[in-house]
Amino acid sequence: MAFEVHYRTATCGELTSNxxxxxxxxxxxxxxxxxxxxxxxLDVRDRYGITQVVCDPEHSAAAHKAASxxxxxxxxxxxxxxxxxxxxxxxxxxSTGAIEVLADQITVLNISRxxxxxxxxxxxxxxxSLRLKYRYLDLRRPRMRDNMILRHRIVKAMRDYLxxxxxxxxxxxxxxxxxxxxxxxxxxPSRLYPGEFYALPQSPxxxxxxxxxxxxxxxxxxxxxxxxxxxxxxxxxxxxxxxLEMSFVSEDDVMQLIEGLLIFLVEKTTGxxxxxxxxxxxxxxxxxxxxxxxxxxxxxxxxxxxxxDLAGKGTFGVFNNALAKKGIVKGIRVPxxxxxxxxxxxxxxxxxxxxxxxxxxxxAIQPNGDLKSPLTKFMEPAxxxxxxxxxxxKPGDLLLFVADSEKISNDVLWRLRVLMAERLxxxxxxxxxxxxxxxxPLLHYNEEEQRYEAEHNPxxxxxxxxxxxxxxxxxxxxxxxxxxxxxxxxxxxxxxRINVAELQRKVFSLMNMNNEQIQEQFxxxxxxxEYGAPPHGGIAxxxxxxxxxxADEDSIREVIAFPKTQSAQDLLMGAPAPxxxxxxxxxxLTVRPTETK
Numbered sequence: 001m002a003f004e005v006h007y008r009t010a011t012c013g014e015l016t017s018n019x020x021x022x023x024x025x026x027x028x029x030x031x032x033x034x035x036x037x038x039x040x041x042l043d044v045r046d047r048y049g050i051t052q053v054v055c056d057p058e059h060s061a062a063a064h065k066a067a068s069x070x071x072x073x074x075x076x077x078x079x080x081x082x083x084x085x086x087x088x089x090x091x092x093x094x095s096t097g098a099i100e101v102l103a104d105q106i107t108v109l110n111i112s113r114x115x116x117x118x119x120x121x122x123x124x125x126x127x128x129s130l131r132l133k134y135r136y137l138d139l140r141r142p143r144m145r146d147n148m149i150l151r152h153r154i155v156k157a158m159r160d161y162l163x164x165x166x167x168x169x170x171x172x173x174x175x176x177x178x179x180x181x182x183x184x185x186x187x188x189p190s191r192l193y194p195g196e197f198y199a200l201p202q203s204p205x206x207x208x209x210x211x212x213x214x215x216x217x218x219x220x221x222x223x224x225x226x227x228x229x230x231x232x233x234x235x236x237x238x239x240x241x242x243x244l245e246m247s248f249v250s251e252d253d254v255m256q257l258i259e260g261l262l263i264f265l266v267e268k269t270t271g272x273x274x275x276x277x278x279x280x281x282x283x284x285x286x287x288x289x290x291x292x293x294x295x296x297x298x299x300x301x302x303x304x305x306x307x308x309d310l311a312g313k314g315t316f317g318v319f320n321n322a323l324a325k326k327g328i329v330k331g332i333r334v335p336x337x338x339x340x341x342x343x344x345x346x347x348x349x350x351x352x353x354x355x356x357x358x359x360x361x362x363x364a365i366q367p368n369g370d371l372k373s374p375l376t377k378f379m380e381p382a383x384x385x386x387x388x389x390x391x392x393x394k395p396g397d398l399l400l401f402v403a404d405s406e407k408i409s410n411d412v413l414w415r416l417r418v419l420m421a422e423r424l425x426x427x428x429x430x431x432x433x434x435x436x437x438x439x440x441p442l443l444h445y446n447e448e449e450q451r452y453e454a455e456h457n458p459x460x461x462x463x464x465x466x467x468x469x470x471x472x473x474x475x476x477x478x479x480x481x482x483x484x485x486x487x488x489x490x491x492x493x494x495x496x497r498i499n500v501a502e503l504q505r506k507v508f509s510l511m512n513m514n515n516e517q518i519q520e521q522f523x524x525x526x527x528x529x530e531y532g533a534p535p536h537g538g539i540a541x542x543x544x545x546x547x548x549x550x551a552d553e554d555s556i557r558e559v560i561a562f563p564k565t566q567s568a569q570d571l572l573m574g575a576p577a578p579x580x581x582x583x584x585x586x587x588x589l590t591v592r593p594t595e596t597k
Contacts, residue, residue, distance in 0.1 A: 007077055007109070013049020017098045019082045024101060026051060026078045027109065029140065030070050031120045040067040042103075043120075044078060047145060052091075052100040053078050059102060066106035073112035073119060073140075079105040128557070133571040135562055147559045150269060151547045155222055157268045158242055161261050167218040167244065172207040174200060174224065179521045184228035186237070194588040200226035203540060205459060206525050208245040209497055212536040213528045217247035222543070236544065236556060237568045241492075245538030251480050251496055254537050255281075255436060258484060258492065266432060270550050275299060275433040279484075283439040292330075292414030297488030299433040300426035304413045305391050306330045311403065314379030318361060322403035329403045332413055333391045334420050337398035338364040338372075345398075351419065352402060357412040363388070363399040373399075418488065429552060435485050442466075442479040443510065451512035456481050458507050460495035461537070467503065474510055480537070491546050494539025501529040 004010075008027040015024065028046035040055040055067035063080075070076060080103040091097030116133075117126040119140050131138040138144055159169065178185045178199035185199040201207075203225050211219045223243040229235070246254065259279055266274055275298070287296050290303045311319040311329035319329050340348075349360045363373035365388065375384055393399050400416065402409045421427050442462050443452045452474060454460065461480040469477045480496040498504045504526060508518045518526070544556040557563040564570055584590065 011048035012044055012046040012051040013095055015051060015082055015096050015099050015101070017084055020084050020099065022082045024080065024082055026053070026080075026101060027076070029112075029119075030072055030074045030076060033067070033070060033072065035068065040064060042067055042070070042076075042078075044076065045120075045140075049095055051096045052085075053080065053103050053106075054083070054100050055103045055106070060104050063103040063106045066108065067103065070106070070108060071112065071114075073115055074108055075110040075112070077107040077109055078103050079107075129565065129571060132557070132563065132565060135572050139561065144558070147547070147551050147553070148561060150551055151543070151559055153269045154265055154547055154550065155242075155543065157265050158220075158222070158261065161264050162218075162220050162244065165218070165257070167220045168216060170211060170216065170219050170221060172201070172204040172221060172223070176201045176207075177521075179206070186226045186228050189587040189589055191586050191588075202227050203241070204243050205457060206522075208243060208538060209459065209533075209536065210525065210528055212245055212247045212499075213531065213533045215247075217534070217536075218244075219246075219538075220244035223540075236560065237564055239556070240543045242541040242543055243538070244540075245536060247534040247536045249496070249535070249537050251438070251482055251537065254494060254496070254539055255482055255484075258539055258541070259434075262434060262484070262486075265546075266550075270432075272430050272432050272550070275431050276435075279434040279436055281436040281438055284437055284441070285439065287437055288410060291417070292410035292412075293488075294437055294483065295485045295488060295490040296414070296435070297418060297421070297427075297433065298435055298485075299428060299431050299487060300421045302332060302334070302417050302421055302426070304330050304332055304410070304417065307387050307390055307401070310383065310387050310390060311401075313383045314375070316361075316375060316378035318358075319401075319403050322405075325405075327403065327405045328409050329401055330409045330413055331387075331391055331399055331401040332417055332420070333393055334398040334400060335394070335424070336396050337420070337424075338366055338396050340364070340398055348400065348416065348419075352412045352416065355412045355415055356408045357402050357404055360416075361401040361403065363393075363401070365393050365395050365397050365399070367395045369395055432549070433487055437483045437485060438481070440479045440481040440483075441475060442477040442481075442507075443474050445475060449512075452510045454507075454511065455479060456493060456495065458511060459497050459504070461498050470506055470510065482539070484539070484541070486546070486549055489545050489549060490542075491549070492539050492541035494537065496535070496537035499529060499533040499535055501526045504529065 007025070009025045012026055012028050026044055028044045030042055031045035031050055032043040034041040038057065042053040042055065043050050044053050055064045057064040078101060080101040082099050083102050085098060085100050115137055116130060117137070118124045119137060122141055122143055139148065175188060175198040178187065178197065183202055185202065188198040188200065190196045190198060204221060204223050208219055221243045223241055224238060225241055226238050228237065263274065263277065266272055280298070284294060287294055289306065292304050306328055307330065308323060308328045312323050322329060345362050352360045361374065363371060363375055363384070365371060371384065388399065391399055402412050440455050442455060442460060444455055446453050456479065463478045463480065466477045481493070482495065483490050483493040485491065498507065505518060508522065544560060547559040548556045551559055553559055562570070562572060569575070
């Protein structure tokens with residue numbers, strides 16, 4: 001790592017006892033200053049680490065005087081000699097903890113105002129909005145620095161892995177055409193073509209398929225993507241994905257490549273363990289039934305269990321009303337939680353209401369076998385026992401049920417499942433549980449808009465034997481789609497694509513697009529398919545989410561150098577922001593005042 005430049009001959013993280021008596025020049029920031037009345041100690045920090053510098057007035061009065069005047073975050077240069085620390089004063093927590101530098105000369109390269117939050121003390125709680133406003137200071141902190149280094153190593157490892165397997169890194173345009181791909185586009189007005197717009201790419205989906213038509217059969221790109229959608233912890237207006245596509249492949253080919261890549265990344269960049277190899281493959285129906293979500297965390301068990309067939313046997317109104325409205329009753333077993341207080345159960349009920357449920361029904365199985373539940377007033381003991389057996393309940397367990405639509409029941413219970421696993425400490429933070437979710441339906445029906453929509457995107461291929469169902473039973477067409485999940489996050493998704501123009505046109509038609517719309521938005525792609533498009537498939541991995549998981553962070557904002565806030569604002573630069581009237585005139589735009597209601 002050692003390298004010499006004008007201002008330094010060594011970094012603050014490389015000196016060891018092997019360098020004792022070596023003259024060195026360091027440059028960095030004052031991390032901490034300690035004045036012991038005679039000696040002054042400076043901890044000097046750069047990206048590589050921290051080195052202790054000793055300023056002894058008897059050795060160098062000038063260096064001691066300069067040290068007495070510097071403050072935290074001053075940028076300084078130190079010329080001196082490496083010395084071994086006195087026995088008992090070593091710092092085993094630092095790579096440089098066996099040595100210190102005796103200063104001959106200290107030069108202040110730049111002073112610093114008092115930072116708005118501590119840089120050297122990461123334990124201090126700092127409001128995120130303040131950290132994002134001063135992100136260049138936040139990035140000096142070791143945790144954020146390490147996240148940036150991890151991100152670099154992951155991306156480099158991706159490139160190395162794919163390069164060794166014959167992939168070409170090819171850049172695709174940022175200014176594209178607006179086409180419907182699920183989220184709102186970010187639009188860029190054209191100065192040269194009044195009233196017309198470019199769109200920032202939601203993904204390079206069409207372009208990577210066109211690269212397959214071009215015969216460049218193994219493509220990848222670390223791609224910037226843009227979606228104008230509501231934000232959350234693992235979403236940003238702009239994000240980065242590993243995008244790749246291959247020709248002449250099956251679903252298995254793509255999945256095996258990505259499985260190998262992810263194992264390689266884990267072993268190369270983290271000390272974490274992989275729960276299961278090969279990664280389990282779970283059907284869409286299976287994960288929705290068992291986990292209530294298509295991105296399950298399988299580091300722990302706690303399955304969801306439907307009891308609709310048993311729930312209607314009594315006169316319990318909550319269950320019967322849900323079933324009458326064609327809803328379901330589903331439950332979860334929480335081991336060892338029968339002793340929860342009324343207040344604790346009420347908190348869980350309020351949690352369920354937050355996500356749309358009318359409440360929770362609880363059944364506590366006391367250690368002596370007694371039952372504590374409203375169900376005992378409305379159901380026969382044998383019927384309650386059948387429910388307990390369905391959930392494999394044991395003395396000491398708490399059973400929780402949601403009676404509602406299938407969507408709400410699943411949504412509430414998968415969140416409750418994760419909450420209870422956290423409380424019961426069932427989650428191993430050092431474990432990575434990957435799984436594939438497969439056997440997705442190609443389409444779902446949007447009742448509000450009265451039309452079919454793609455479950456993932458309209459380019460997904462389908463089982464050959466299911467093609468004829470497009471005319472008679474489109475909701476039962478299985479897509480050649482696969483999602484890769486890690487610890488409850490979808491970190492990627494892809495499919496083997498449609499490569500025949502007429503079949504692609506039929507899918508667009510099912511989505512209620514007329515011939516004119518199809519030609520306007522996708523004519524270029526359909527025409528390309530008529531020139532010999534090979535079978536092809538690919539995937540996109542979310543780099544931000546992957547780094548977030550590897551770094552043990554809760555938000556992708558912690559692994560992006562300059563992220564937006566959860567409300568899509570850039571606090572550092574103050575964006576979005578108004579622009580000058582002249583700029584609007586050049587773009588042939590006017591801003592319409594917001595209407596007040």
